[in-house]
Amino acid sequence: MLALTHATLLDGTEDMAPKTNQVVLVDDDGKIKNIGADDEVVIPVGARVVDLDGKYLMPGLVNMHVHFCGSGKPRSASGAADLIGKVTGSGIGRMWLRSEVKKSAINELMSGVTTVRGVGDPVWADVAIRERVKAGKVTGPRMLCSGWGVTPPHGHGVGLIAQVCETPDDARALVREIFAHGCDLVKLFITGGVFDATVKGEPGVVRMDLDMAKATVDEAHKLNLPCATHVESADGVLLALKAGVDTIEHGAPMTDEIRELFLENGVGRASSLTTTISPAIPLARMDPEKTHSTDIVKFNADMVFNGIVECSKQALEAGIPVGLGTDSGCPYVTHYDMWREVVYFHELVGVSNAFALHTATLGNARLLHVDDVTGSVEVGKSADLIVTAENPLDDLEALRHVETVVMAGKLIEHPRPKHLSELDPELDEILHAKTTPEAEA
Numbered sequence: 001m002l003a004l005t006h007a008t009l010l011d012g013t014e015d016m017a018p019k020t021n022q023v024v025l026v027d028d029d030g031k032i033k034n035i036g037a038d039d040e041v042v043i044p045v046g047a048r049v050v051d052l053d054g055k056y057l058m059p060g061l062v063n064m065h066v067h068f069c070g071s072g073k074p075r076s077a078s079g080a081a082d083l084i085g086k087v088t089g090s091g092i093g094r095m096w097l098r099s100e101v102k103k104s105a106i107n108e109l110m111s112g113v114t115t116v117r118g119v120g121d122p123v124w125a126d127v128a129i130r131e132r133v134k135a136g137k138v139t140g141p142r143m144l145c146s147g148w149g150v151t152p153p154h155g156h157g158v159g160l161i162a163q164v165c166e167t168p169d170d171a172r173a174l175v176r177e178i179f180a181h182g183c184d185l186v187k188l189f190i191t192g193g194v195f196d197a198t199v200k201g202e203p204g205v206v207r208m209d210l211d212m213a214k215a216t217v218d219e220a221h222k223l224n225l226p227c228a229t230h231v232e233s234a235d236g237v238l239l240a241l242k243a244g245v246d247t248i249e250h251g252a253p254m255t256d257e258i259r260e261l262f263l264e265n266g267v268g269r270a271s272s273l274t275t276t277i278s279p280a281i282p283l284a285r286m287d288p289e290k291t292h293s294t295d296i297v298k299f300n301a302d303m304v305f306n307g308i309v310e311c312s313k314q315a316l317e318a319g320i321p322v323g324l325g326t327d328s329g330c331p332y333v334t335h336y337d338m339w340r341e342v343v344y345f346h347e348l349v350g351v352s353n354a355f356a357l358h359t360a361t362l363g364n365a366r367l368l369h370v371d372d373v374t375g376s377v378e379v380g381k382s383a384d385l386i387v388t389a390e391n392p393l394d395d396l397e398a399l400r401h402v403e404t405v406v407m408a409g410k411l412i413e414h415p416r417p418k419h420l421s422e423l424d425p426e427l428d429e430i431l432h433a434k435t436t437p438e439a440e441a
């Protein structure tokens with residue numbers, strides 16, 4: 001048994017309910033057994049006691065959007081597709097890919113992410129690593145995996161993280177294959193993205209038609225798999241919601257029609273928005289040469305960036321659930337920087353520190369339907385916890401230095417994510433510029 005004592009506890013609820021001098025007891029099967037004041041909780045004889053000395057103990061972070069196959073090292077989109085094309089064709093290549101997925105998953109955990117959802121990865125490498133984590137062979141986070149995404153001809157992610165479907169029947173067949181491989185969700189690519197846009201002002205051209213989107217969602221829901229959808233334009237969001245998807249990834253400024261569809265959508269599966277500022281902000285703010293951006297990419301990146309921030313604000317105002325994800329694997333988005341997304345959410349969307357933390361923990365866990373097991377510090381839930389020396393309610397950057405991670409009861413002291421150290425100063429520059437999109441426009 002593990003006893004974390006003298007903790008300042010932030011529990012995951014909307015105001016994070018800070019409480020000083022708390023004890024959290026974790027039993028041998030990794031669940032939280034008791035929580036209470038230091039002078040009230042009896043610590044069983046033989047328990048391992050970790051005195052937190054007033055440090056901040058909170059739920060592990062939940063990251064709703066990553067691609068495990070990429071590290072965040074900047075590459076052009078065509079370079080990445082070439083690489084994946086080469087490696088998926090050979091046994092050694094697929095082994096290499098699994099080792100990359102494993103590294104990414106471990107980095108997520110070492111940076112304080114105890115639950116992570118993959119939304120598009122090749123050759124079922126994500127599922128393979130998830131199984132090794134489940135079997136206790138790899139110390140990793142709780143992983144939800146999509147496997148290959150579903151994309152139409154010339155769609156986003158072709159060959160890289162998605163497989164092409166020519167017809168709605170193809171899409172249904174691919175969904176059944178995704179299910180057969182044991183995936184946890186289905187990822188659809190409805191619009192294009194910043195890197196495959198050919199015209200200024202059109203980063204989110206609709207590429208999948210409603211018939212294919214509906215067929216995909218229908219087949220997935222029959223198999224009880226939720227659907228996450230890549231969309232970067234209002235037209236795309238509208239089509240995705242009409243098809244009945246569960247989560248809109250990225251987003252675009254909303255119309256009244258979109259707002260209503262969001263709120264009414266689904267049968268017991270209200271659609272939510274996943275805000276992802278991390279992949280958009282480097283393209284919008286950094287030197288285009290560094291990010292391999294052409295004029296078109298830069299222009300469209302600004303548009304997507306502003307659209308994502310605007311959409312997030314509109315959703316919160318309308319009472320549409322908003323989750324947070326990093327899109328790790330994209331250029332300049334590492335697997336150890338979930339904290340940056342939390343800071344961006346606070347700085348750019350304008351939510352309080354407490355609400356940003358809640359969103360990154362219990363809020364995200366609810367949207368992933370894993371809140372019965374994780375996302376808050378509550379008796380009976382898995383002990384998925386992190387410790388910081390500074391108070392994230394005062395400054396969210398406290399999350400940058402996670403001193404201890406507890407994953408399903410397993411104590412990891414001084415976790416060390418592997419950094420792409422050449423990226424850190426550049427990302428810090430963006431972070432500390434702290435300009436709002438409006439101010440720039």
Ligand SMILES: [Zn+2]
Nearest residue numbers: 065067119327
């Ligand atoms: Zn993505």
